Amino acid sequence: MIQLRAVEKVYRTDRIETIALSNVNLEIRSGEFVSIMGPSGCGKSTLLNLMGLLDVPSEGTVSLAGESVVSYSDRQLSRLRNRRLGFVFQTFHLIADLSVVDNVEIPLLYRRMSGSERRRLALAALERVGLSSRVHHFPAQLSGGQQQRVAIARAIVGEPDVLLADEPTGNLDSSMGDEVMAILHDLNSSAGTTIVMVTHDERLAGQTGRILRLFDGRQVN
Amino acid sequence: MIRHMFKMVWNRKASNALIILEILVSFLVVFAVAAMAIFNWRNYHRPLGYEWEDVWHVRFRVGDTEFDDDERRLAANRRVERILRELETMDPVVQASAGHFPPYTRSSSSRGWNTSDGREIHTEIILATPEFLDVLGIKRVAGRGFEAADAALHWKPVVVNRSLAVDLFGAEDPIGRTIDFGSRDDDGPETRVIGVIDDYRKEGELAVPSNMMFEPFWLQMAQRPLTQLAIRLAPGTSAAFEEELSERLHALAPEWSFNVRSLASKRDAYLRLRLAPLFVAGVVAVFLILMVALGLVGVLWQNVTQRTLEVGLRRAKGATRPNIHWQILGELMMIASIGLTLGALVVVQVPMMGWFSFLDSATYGLAFVVSVVTIYLLAGACGLYPSWLAARVQPAEALHYE
Ligand SMILES: Nc1ncnc2c1ncn2[C@@H]1O[C@H](COP(=O)(O)OP(=O)(O)OP(=O)(O)O)[C@@H](O)[C@H]1O
Ligand SMILES: [Mg+2]
Numbered sequence: 001m002i003q004l005r006a007v008e009k010v011y012r013t014d015r016i017e018t019i020a021l022s023n024v025n026l027e028i029r030s031g032e033f034v035s036i037m038g039p040s041g042c043g044k045s046t047l048l049n050l051m052g053l054l055d056v057p058s059e060g061t062v063s064l065a066g067e068s069v070v071s072y073s074d075r076q077l078s079r080l081r082n083r084r085l086g087f088v089f090q091t092f093h094l095i096a097d098l099s100v101v102d103n104v105e106i107p108l109l110y111r112r113m114s115g116s117e118r119r120r121l122a123l124a125a126l127e128r129v130g131l132s133s134r135v136h137h138f139p140a141q142l143s144g145g146q147q148q149r150v151a152i153a154r155a156i157v158g159e160p161d162v163l164l165a166d167e168p169t170g171n172l173d174s175s176m177g178d179e180v181m182a183i184l185h186d187l188n189s190s191a192g193t194t195i196v197m198v199t200h201d202e203r204l205a206g207q208t209g210r211i212l213r214l215f216d217g218r219q220v221n
Numbered sequence: 222m223i224r225h226m227f228k229m230v231w232n233r234k235a236s237n238a239l240i241i242l243e244i245l246v247s248f249l250v251v252f253a254v255a256a257m258a259i260f261n262w263r264n265y266h267r268p269l270g271y272e273w274e275d276v277w278h279v280r281f282r283v284g285d286t287e288f289d290d291d292e293r294r295l296a297a298n299r300r301v302e303r304i305l306r307e308l309e310t311m312d313p314v315v316q317a318s319a320g321h322f323p324p325y326t327r328s329s330s331s332r333g334w335n336t337s338d339g340r341e342i343h344t345e346i347i348l349a350t351p352e353f354l355d356v357l358g359i360k361r362v363a364g365r366g367f368e369a370a371d372a373a374l375h376w377k378p379v380v381v382n383r384s385l386a387v388d389l390f391g392a393e394d395p396i397g398r399t400i401d402f403g404s405r406d407d408d409g410p411e412t413r414v415i416g417v418i419d420d421y422r423k424e425g426e427l428a429v430p431s432n433m434m435f436e437p438f439w440l441q442m443a444q445r446p447l448t449q450l451a452i453r454l455a456p457g458t459s460a461a462f463e464e465e466l467s468e469r470l471h472a473l474a475p476e477w478s479f480n481v482r483s484l485a486s487k488r489d490a491y492l493r494l495r496l497a498p499l500f501v502a503g504v505v506a507v508f509l510i511l512m513v514a515l516g517l518v519g520v521l522w523q524n525v526t527q528r529t530l531e532v533g534l535r536r537a538k539g540a541t542r543p544n545i546h547w548q549i550l551g552e553l554m555m556i557a558s559i560g561l562t563l564g565a566l567v568v569v570q571v572p573m574m575g576w577f578s579f580l581d582s583a584t585y586g587l588a589f590v591v592s593v594v595t596i597y598l599l600a601g602a603c604g605l606y607p608s609w610l611a612a613r614v615q616p617a618e619a620l621h622y623e
Contacts, residue, residue: 045621054537055617075541082539089620093534097232102225109225110539154538 001162001194002028002051007060009046009217020046021217024060030161033188033195035205038214044198045166047214051196052087052164053077065161082110086155086193090167092147094139100150101126101135107158125153129183145176152183156193163187165197169204181207226548230555236527237556240520244560244596245567247513251595252568254506256580256588261499263584264427270382270420271324272358273484275315275458278323279450279470280480291443301447302440304473305350311469313458318356319438319447320349324423325487326449332434336389336401344385344432347421348447351437354380354418356453364396364416367437377409378437380416385432389414425488427495429579451484510599517603525549525607532611533619542612549608550601557600561593 009021020043028034028051036044049055050062053069061068064080072080081087086107094103104122126132129149139147148168155163165184169177181204187193197208205211213220230237288294305317322328333343347353351367362383371378379400386395400412418435422428438447454462463481470479525532532545540548568589571577580588 049617052537054620055615078536078539078541078544081537087537093530093620095531095534097229102228105225106535107538109222110535110541110544115224158539 001030001032001065002196003061003063003066004047004050004057005061005063007050007057007062009043009050009055010058019217021050021057024217024219026212026219028162028194028196030194031188031192032210033185033208034197034210034212035208036196036198036212036214037200037202037205038220042214043217044214048164048166048196048198051162052085053081054087078110082107082158084161086158086160086163088148088151088155088163088165088168090170092139092144092151092171094147094150094154096139099136099138100131100142103139103150104154104157106154111158121157122153125157126150128156129153143176144172145179148172148176148180149183152180156187156191159191160193162194162196165195167198167200169199169201177201177204222548223551226551227555229548230552230559236524237559240517240524240553240556241560241563243513243517243520244557244600245563247510247517247599248561248564248592248596249567250506250509250513251599252564252588252592254503255591255595256577256584257499257502259584259588259591260580261427264429267422267430268360268419269324269422269426270359270418271422273324273488275454275456276323276357276484277452277454277463277466278325278482278484278487279452279466281448281450281470281474282478282480283446283448284476288445294445295441295443297446298440298442298444300474301450304470305352305440305450307473308452308466308469311466313454313462315453315455316352316356317450317452318350318352319440319450320347320353321447321449322347322423323449323451324357324421324484325425325491326423329423335403337403338401340388342385342388342432344381344388344434345423347423347433347435348438349435350440350447353451354435356451357421358453359421360419362417362419363394364414366416367435371415371437372439372441375410377412378415379412380418380435381414382418382420382433384420384430385434386414386417388432425491425495427492427499514599514603517600518606521553521604521607522610525611528611529614529619532614533616536614536616537620545614546608546612549611550604553600553604553608554597557597561596564592564596565589 004024004026007021007024008019011018011020024047036047038044046055050057053062056070061070063069064084069077069080101119101122104125105118108118108121123132123135126135129152131146131149131153134142134146139150142150163184168184169180172180184195184197185207188195199205283297286293288297301319305319308314308317321330329345331343331345333341335341351369351371354361354366366380367378381389381395389395389400390398395414395417398414400414402412421433422430438444460483467479467481470481535545572585
């Protein structure tokens with residue numbers, strides 16, 4: 001599904017050059033549930049951003065479904081992000097000025113689709129994460145766990161092939177974290193969604209199919 | 222997408238309030254400037270109704286006692302008549318007349334009354350010898366001008382301009398009609414319209430349109446004398462004639478003092494006087510709008526920076542750069558529309574309050590259209606750079622910020 005070949009990522013600022021990733025080679029197969037672990041600053045988010053086409057590698061290639069995307073235009077990359085990828089962030093990143101259901105509809109705004117169809121899909125996604133009773137609330141009126149479930153609904157509303165989650169439980173207590181994990185497991189097993197999740201939690205990582213470990217920008221296994 | 226943008230604008234109304242206010246203020250400034258500019262421009266292109274070329278203006282100062290009694294008044298008028306006839310014997314003089322008031326003079330006299338059926342009529346009054354209309358080449362559109370024989374009439378003949386004719390008689394033919402002065406019609410002979418002129422915009426090209434009524438002045442009667450003359454000269458008479466004219470006037474009335482000027486030079490001075498405040502107002506308005514535009518760019522810029530995270534998120538969810546660009550501009554246009562709607566509400570109140578009643582509805586409407594278009598263009602121009610910045614937001618970097 002996702003393939004990284006000899007990927008390097010270097011951040012250059014005026015004075016310092018940070019090698020965030022170096023010579024990363026990996027493949028995520030369709031239907032897998034993979035977790036990425038490693039100490040803070042080792043490059044986990046950088047790696048996830050590259051897989052999510054939010055950033056481009058300094059060297060090497062990123063391929064999605066067997067096709068390299070290095071030469072893709074902004075328009076093509078946007079389309080892939082929109083159709084095939086779903087993203088969940090540690091800090092939810094909900095738009096405070098929009099209601100729950102309007103937040104969930106966002107990915108569908110960038111597709112040709114009627115407003116009522118959009119609404120129908122958003123409500124269905126909220127139903128899957130168990131938030132049907134909160135559709136007209138605003139993010140500030142929800143608990144952290146509920147906000148993350150909205151973010152998951154938003155990530156899956158467009159039925160992506162791959163869900164990328166950067167510490168989705170990092171800001172949640174363990175019971176809310178477990179709720180979120182349960183939803184991810186359900187998506188993986190029932191819908192066959194490929195999931196790549198960054199986590200610091202060995203216990204949660206242990207529940208996934210495979211663990212990728214990073215140290216100082218390099219794979220360790 | 223339109224609905225979504227509208228929701229964004231609506232739900233963010235508190236933070237958009239400042240922009241809405243800026244738009245509202247700039248709309249009002251632009252509207253005021255546009256209304257004044259259009260008003261003056263249209264006036265400027267309205268026919269003057271007279272010809273100022275080759276006409277000279279003479280004003281004479283007379284001791285106050287000259288007007289004390291009928292005898293003195295009659296003597297003064299006879300002297301004016303003699304002066305006029307003498308001047309006409311001079312080579313370059315085509316025709317001479319006396320009148321209150323010639324063009325480009327600030328004095329005026331006016332009269333207002335209610336007709337028997339309760340209509341309110343207001344007009345300026347010009348009191349002049351019969352030749353005055355011809356000296357100034359005032360264009361007649363119906364009826365006739367004054368003649369010497371009119372002095373013997375038992376009613377008072379008057380010449381009115383088109384707008385007064387319409388005010389008095391609507392679409393009906395005004396010639397020969399008696400003017401209805403309502404309850405003020407008590408004393409004196411009845412007044413009948415003998416002629417209609419196109420116009421007589423005494424204050425010149427920038428004058429506000431007004432009603433005009435010419436009444437004849439008979440120099441053989443003991444009315445309070447006219448102290449201003451209008452004299453038509455042969456085309457191309459040089460300015461050097463001024464001295465000759467002054468000398469002749471002095472010879473004819475040694476104890477009066479005279480001031481001689483061509484209408485051309487009076488017109489220049491008048492236009493300069495009238496245009497100066499308009500020019501200053503224009504400069505002030507341009508600065509105001511520039512300040513508003515700068516403020517708008519600033520507020521929008523800040524607005525976009527605050528929304529970096531949101532933009533990053535949208536990009537992560539599949540928005541292309543043009544999507545972001547158009548969303549920011551589209552929201553701005555909606556915000557502008559809200560500001561303009563508020564502005565429109567203010568602007569329709571103004572005529573209802575009876576302010577700026579001299580602005581006709583065509584000028585008002587045109588000014589409205591011009592200022593709406595200007596504000597949309599201004600908002601678009603001010604939003605161009607901030608929206609371009611927003612479209613360039615890198616999703617990974619934007620989402621990195623907390
Ligand atoms: N935009 C950037 N500019 C410069 N350096 C960056 C940037 N983003 C990340 N880095 C650097 O790259 C390295 C990897 O960062 P990254 O965010 O991928 O770490 P991480 O493994 O996700 O850490 P954490 O567990 O704390 O989230 C770090 O040293 C970080 O300082
Ligand atoms: Mg990270």
